[in-house]
Amino acid sequence: MSTPDDAERLSPLAQRWPRACKFLLSGCAATVAELATFPLDLTKTRLQIQGEAALARLGDGATESAPYRGMVRTALGIVQEEGFLKLWQGVTPAIYRHIVYSGGRMVTYEHLREVVFGKSEDKHYPLWKSVIGGMMAGVVGQFLANPTDLVKVQMQMEGKRKLEGKPLRFRGVHHAFAKILAEGGIRGLWAGWVPNIQRAALVNMGDLTTYDTVKHYLVLNTPLEDNIVTHGLSSLCSGLVASILGTPADVIKSRIMNQPRDKQGRGLLYKSSTDCLIQAVQGEGFLSLYKGFLPSWLRMPQTLGISGWIATVMGKGCNCQIGELQQKLRRKRDTGADQTGCVMGMDDVEWKKVSGCCDCQQQQDPL
DSSP states (O other): OOOHHHHHHHSOHHHHSHHHHHHHHHHHHHHHHHHHHHHHHHHHHHHHHTTOGGGGGGTOHHHHHSOOOOHHHHHHHHHHHHOGGGGGTTHHHHHHHHHHHHHHHHHHHHHIIIIIIOOOTTSOOOHHHHHHHHHHHHHHHHHHHHHHHHHHHHHHTHHHHHHTTOOOSOSSHHHHHHHHHHHHHHHHHTTTHHHHHHHHHHHHHHHHHHHHHHHHHHHHHSSOOSSHHHHHHHHHHHHHHHHHHHHHHHHHHHHHHHSOBOTTSOBSSOSSHHHHHHHHHHHHOGGGGGTTHHHHHHHHHHHHHHHHHHHHHHTGGGOOOTTHHHHHHHHHHHTTOOHHHHHHTTSOHHHHHHHSSOOHHHHOOOO
């Protein structure tokens, strides 16, 4: 005769340790997505720092004489001048960053959803709670991942420094962490954290609200079902809005993280995020805040799509169907329930968007 302990031991790992499994699943999916789209991220960073007006105060003639390049010319220039594999320079700290950020955000969001906010009386999870929870989780995840983001940005610029005849700052990823820690202490690892978490909050807000709205509109008002096409269109629109909201903060973040520093780890170009913003607008114009916008936008929906597909493949053991939303909607329609109300509380958009699968044991309603 089986005991409750035996049943627990025989249950799938996803049921025994759901948060740990989601952490590992989101981290693996984000790693594959990062490898696939990293050249766009590298191109974006180079564009954001290109033509930095504040460098004129240091007498950087190389920056003043360099012609401005667009996304394609920047990517081709990296391949021609530095080599094809340099398109992935800095990918190791980027993977570290994604594991910390994606995993931390997922665990924080789950905790906020289940413990802090909770579901409404009708067992639905309202959109406003999803948005606020997503923003807060994004801020926490980004703050934890800031040291890896800092190293990533600086390593992405090493190839350009070599072309300009400047000495390289790091021998590798671990040397970069050690050097930054030695020069600036623990505080130095969190340089640029203010615009970094601002960007995370803005991106999550635009991403969550737009993805949810577009997806629900397509499901309710078009012949499209809840499949990869709907997911792709929703991700494309949400990536556009997220890029519009988050690119200015991303530009400020990249410039603060990459600026030269004195022996105490203090920045030589900018005193604060506000100072960086003012110098960029005054010296380069308002549109300088949107440098790197195109690769940033192209990267967002692709990352969501790739990570969602990978997580769907890896998570098939949860015995859920991606089309379950449609089945629930049809059953509730038969009972006369409001269509919009049914769909808004049907699933956890944040988790479905990242992993592409439902939380079978916790999300199903007793119909």
